Amino acid sequence: MAxxxxxxxxxxxxxxxxxxxxRDIESINEAAKEGFRPLVIKLDRSKEISSKFAVFQNKxxxxxxxxxxxxxxxxxxxxxxxxxxxxxxPHNFPSPYAAYLLPKDLEKGEWVFLEDxxxxxxxxxxxxxxxxxxxSAEAKWNGKRFEIHYDPKKDSHEFMG
Amino acid sequence: MKFNPITKELYKEDGSLIKKLNCPYKVSxxxxxxxxxxxxxxxxxxxxxxxxxxxxxxxxxxxSMVQSKPDTCLxxxxxxxxxxxINNGILE
Numbered sequence: 001m002a003x004x005x006x007x008x009x010x011x012x013x014x015x016x017x018x019x020x021x022x023r024d025i026e027s028i029n030e031a032a033k034e035g036f037r038p039l040v041i042k043l044d045r046s047k048e049i050s051s052k053f054a055v056f057q058n059k060x061x062x063x064x065x066x067x068x069x070x071x072x073x074x075x076x077x078x079x080x081x082x083x084x085x086x087x088x089x090p091h092n093f094p095s096p097y098a099a100y101l102l103p104k105d106l107e108k109g110e111w112v113f114l115e116d117x118x119x120x121x122x123x124x125x126x127x128x129x130x131x132x133x134x135x136s137a138e139a140k141w142n143g144k145r146f147e148i149h150y151d152p153k154k155d156s157h158e159f160m161g
Numbered sequence: 162m163k164f165n166p167i168t169k170e171l172y173k174e175d176g177s178l179i180k181k182l183n184c185p186y187k188v189s190x191x192x193x194x195x196x197x198x199x200x201x202x203x204x205x206x207x208x209x210x211x212x213x214x215x216x217x218x219x220x221x222x223x224x225s226m227v228q229s230k231p232d233t234c235l236x237x238x239x240x241x242x243x244x245x246x247i248n249n250g251i252l253e
Contacts, residue, residue, distance in 0.1 A: 013186055013207065051167065051248045068165075068248035090167050090248060113185065124166060126239040126246065132166045136185065158190055159169060159237045160205075160212055161182030 010111050010149070016138065017106075019146075021116035023098045031101045038099035039145070046120035049133050051090040055083035070128055091133065100146065108143040121150060125157055162220045163247045164237055171235065172247075173220040180227045180235060188212075190236055203236075210234045216241040 022028040028038045056079040057064045064082065067073060098118045106112075115136050123134030139146035162179065163172040169182040186207045193203035193212065201217035204210075212234040215223060227233050239246060 053248055066248075069246040072245050072247075124239065126166070128246070130166070130246070130248075157239045159164075159166065159182055159239075160188060160190070161169065161180075161184030161234060 010138070010140075013113065013138065016111050016113045017103065019103075019112045019114050019139075020101045021098055021114070021118060022101055023116075024094045028099045028101075031099075035104055036101040037104060039102050040097055040099045041118045042097050043093060043095075043118065044120060045089055046122070046133075048122060048131050049089060049091075049120055050087040051130050051132075052085055052087045052128070053083070054081060054085045056080065057082045068130075087129075102141075106141055108141060110141050111149075112139055112141060112146070113137075114139050114146060114148070117148070119148065121148065124159065127157070162215070162223070162243060163245050164239075165247050166239065167248060171215070171223075171237065173224055175220075177224065179220070179224050180231075180233070182235060182237070184234065205234065212236050216243060219243075 020031075022031050022038065028040070032038055051068060053066050053068050054073075055064050055066050056074050058079055060078070065074060065079070100114065100118065113136065117134055117137050121134040121137070122131055124132040126132075134150060137148050137150045139148045162174060164170070171179045171182065173179060186205070188205055188207060190203065190212075193205060196202040196204050196211050199211065199213075201214045202211040203214075205212050210232065213223070213226065214236050216238060218226070223235065227235075237244065
């Protein structure tokens with residue numbers, strides 16, 4: 001078998017090394033001091049990823065509830081809508097960049113598990129229009145960057161764990 | 162029951178936490194082997210756990226299941242009828 005075929009063969013998930021992510025300058029520099037090579041990546045928000053909410057206020061007490069599901073609208077007798085259904089990007093990361101912490105011995109062609117994905121990729125879709133971010137993924141190191149291995153069409157409305 | 166797809170937390174209607182879903186494997190429900198003992202569960206070959214289809218159970222049944230066996234795995238389909246999706250503001 002050709003050498004490059006050995007590179008391409010994806011190992012079992014439990015045999016892959018886990019690559020950590022640092023999301024602020026202090027953690028990135030701390031990791032560098034510990035011997036990791038931070039691969040710094042600019043965060044790029046996907047316009048596709050969004051959640052939605054509406055806010056309803058109790059007419060008597062003034063207390064509010066927020067709702068994320070069209071089926072969860074409270075009774076109009078008791079509540080009035082004070083914020084109409086609104087889409088928003090539901091993440092607020094501490095820094096506009098982050099870094100994968102590469103072990104010094106990471107080899108070109110090695111398959112790894114990216115525990116906290118920096119790139120915005122679609123993890124799940126809901127039939128009410130919400131689109132959720134992929135949290136982690138398997139990837140192959142090509143010597144310069146990670147080639148993320150993920151099929152967004154697979155199980156895009158199911159969660160397990 | 163209520164589910165937050167961002168935090169992956171599943172709650173009873175009264176707000177009690179049933180479980181925070183956490184699976185490092187991206188398994189496909191359709192490709193899992195049906196469990197012999199339970200028509201509403203499938204066997205995950207990665208960790209040899211049964212994964213329970215939450216659409217077939219009540220809040221209380223799932224709560225008891227997870228309380229008695231905390232490593233019980235659950236499957237949620239965002240479009241199933243017995244679940245409401247909640248979003249608790251901006252995260253991280």
